[in-house]
Every structure is written in structure tokens, then in C-alpha cells.
Amino acid sequence: MIKVGVLGARGRVGAELCRAVEAAEDLELVAAVDVGDARDPLASAEVAIDFTHPDAVMDNLHWCIEHGVHTVVGTTGFDEGRFETVRGWLASHPGVNSLIAPNFAVGAVLMMHFAQKAAPFFDSVEIVELHHPNKADAPSGTARRTAELANAAREKAGVGRSPDATTTALEGARGADVGGVRVHAVRLAGLIAHQEVLLGGHGETLTIRHDSLSRESFSPGVLLGVRRVVELPGLTVGLESLLGLG
Numbered sequence: 001m002i003k004v005g006v007l008g009a010r011g012r013v014g015a016e017l018c019r020a021v022e023a024a025e026d027l028e029l030v031a032a033v034d035v036g037d038a039r040d041p042l043a044s045a046e047v048a049i050d051f052t053h054p055d056a057v058m059d060n061l062h063w064c065i066e067h068g069v070h071t072v073v074g075t076t077g078f079d080e081g082r083f084e085t086v087r088g089w090l091a092s093h094p095g096v097n098s099l100i101a102p103n104f105a106v107g108a109v110l111m112m113h114f115a116q117k118a119a120p121f122f123d124s125v126e127i128v129e130l131h132h133p134n135k136a137d138a139p140s141g142t143a144r145r146t147a148e149l150a151n152a153a154r155e156k157a158g159v160g161r162s163p164d165a166t167t168t169a170l171e172g173a174r175g176a177d178v179g180g181v182r183v184h185a186v187r188l189a190g191l192i193a194h195q196e197v198l199l200g201g202h203g204e205t206l207t208i209r210h211d212s213l214s215r216e217s218f219s220p221g222v223l224l225g226v227r228r229v230v231e232l233p234g235l236t237v238g239l240e241s242l243l244g245l246g
């Protein structure tokens with residue numbers, strides 16, 4: 001049995017993950033922690049899952065690493081600076097590992113992978129992410145990562161920026177420029193988590209779309225991470241390598 005703790009346990013995703021951990025025969029939920037709760041029960045966990053808030057996640061991660069607890073993190077708000085900080089903490093606690101992924105839904109990981117592969121073959125690439133209106137951050141972590149992967153693939157292949165002759169626009173009309181890729185964030189009641197990667201070339205377009213229709217979509221990927229993080233030394237970013245996507 002792997003002893004598991006959940007941070008953000010009363011949140012939309014955290015509550016779903018508590019149910020998933022309790023339903024798994026090889027996992028035991030030993031701590032369910034949310035705002036206002038002491039973190040002490042987490043010290044008995046082998047793996048802590050964090051789905052809290054971008055402002056809270058670094059402090060939680062630091063606490064877990066200091067207490068020798070592996071972490072599986074879905075909370076967004078990570079950039080290269082934060083990853084470097086986590087690498088530093090892990091370096092002083094050898095044997096403690098962390099898996100941080102912007103999206104644990106298998107379909108979303110495949111969407112990012114396919115977008116990365118397709119991006120160098122088209123003149124234009126833009127991303128539209130669509131989420132429930134209670135989401136704290138914009139653009140989504142998934143959109144940021146997709147843009148970074150697409151842009152890196154285009155740069156490696158020598159493909160320039162997407163053509164755009166706009167000279168006059170209301171601020172925000174062209175979305176955010178994330179690593180050279182335009183990202184548009186929709187917040188709409190009724191939605192959960194959705195993304196389209198739009199690619200355009202000579203007389204054709206390709207749209208890669210993923211929809212999380214329920215927060216259950218994140219559970220299999222998170223549980224895979226919980227079972228595997230112990231054998232992934234240091235910091236692992238993204239679920240790709242666990243799915244054999246390299």
C-alpha cells in the first residue's frame with residue numbers, strides 16, 4: 001500500500017482525487033488537508049498530491065520536500081524560475097522526488113504531443129483554451145505549456161513566427177503572446193476544461209481539440225504519477241515520459 005496525502009482536499013479536483021485514492025486497492029489516504037488544516041498528518045504520507053492554488057503550491061512543496069514526502073503536483077503557476085527553485089530543494093534532499101504536470105488528463109497530454117509534432121508544418125499556430133469561470137489563472141497551465149512546446153518545435157525546425165499583419169487592435173484582442181504563440185482564454189459557465197490548437201497553412205487548417213468533460217479525467221494520470229514518482233529521480237515535468245511519449 002502506498003500512503004497518500006491530498007493538499008486541496010476540499011477543492012474541485014482535490015475532492016475527486018480523495019475519492020479516487022480511497023477507491024484504489026493499492027493506495028491508502030492518510031491525510032486530506034485544505035486551507036486552515038495543519039499539514040502534520042501529511043508527514044506520514046509517502047506521496048502528497050497538490051491541487052491547491054498557484055500562490056500556495058510552492059510553500060506546500062517546500063514543506064513536503066523538507067519532510068521527505070514525494071510530490072505529485074497539478075497546481076498551475078509554474079515557470080522555469082519555479083522549476084529551478086524546486087530542483088534546488090530536491091538536490092538537498094536526495095531520494096525525494098517530484099512530478100509536476102500542467103495537465104494529468106491522458107487526452108490533454110496527447111493533444112500537447114500532437115500539437116508539438118504538427119506545429120513546424122504550418123505557417124500559423126494559435127491556441128484557444130476554454131474553462132469554467134472559477135478558474136484562478138489565465139492562460140491555463142496547459143495552454144502555456146502547449147505554446148512553449150509548439151514554439152520550441154518551430155524554432156528547432158527554423159519556422160518563423162505566425163504571420164500577423166495587425167497594426168490596429170483593442171488591447172487583448174489578439175490574446176496573450178506566450179513564447180511567440182497567441183493564446184486566447186475563454187471563461188464560460190457550464191465548461192470544465194477544454195483546449196483547441198489551431199494550425200493553418202496553404203489552403204488548409206488542422207484543429208486539435210481536447211475536452212475534459214468531468215474532473216474524473218484527471219484521476220488516472222494522477223494515480224499513475226503517485227505509483228511511479230518514487231522511481232523518477234529529482235524533478236519530472238509533464239506526464240509525457242510516463243506515457244512513453246518521450
Ligand SMILES: NC(=O)C1=CN([C@@H]2O[C@H](COP(=O)(O)OP(=O)(O)OC[C@H]3O[C@@H](n4cnc5c(N)ncnc54)[C@H](OP(=O)(O)O)[C@@H]3O)[C@@H](O)[C@H]2O)C=CC1
Pocket residue numbers: 007008009010011012013014033034035051052053054056060073074075076077101102103104105141218
Ligand atoms: N494538472 C492538472 O491536470 C489540473 C490542474 N488543475 C489546477 O489545480 C489547481 C486547483 O484547481 P481546482 O481544484 O479547480 O481549485 P479549487 O479552488 O476548487 O481547489 C483548491 C483547493 O485548495 C485549497 N487551498 C488553497 N490554498 C491551500 C493551501 N495552502 N493548503 C491546502 N489547501 C489549500 C482551496 O481552499 P480555498 O477555496 O479556501 O482557497 C481549495 O479548497 C489549479 O491551479 C488548477 O489550475 C486543475 C485541474 C487539472
Ligand SMILES: O=C(O)C1=N[C@H](C(=O)O)C[C@H](O)C1
Pocket residue numbers: 076102103131135136139140141142143192193194
Ligand atoms: O483550473 C482548471 O480547471 C484546470 N487547470 C489546468 C490548467 O490550467 O491547465 C488543467 C486543466 O486545464 C484544468
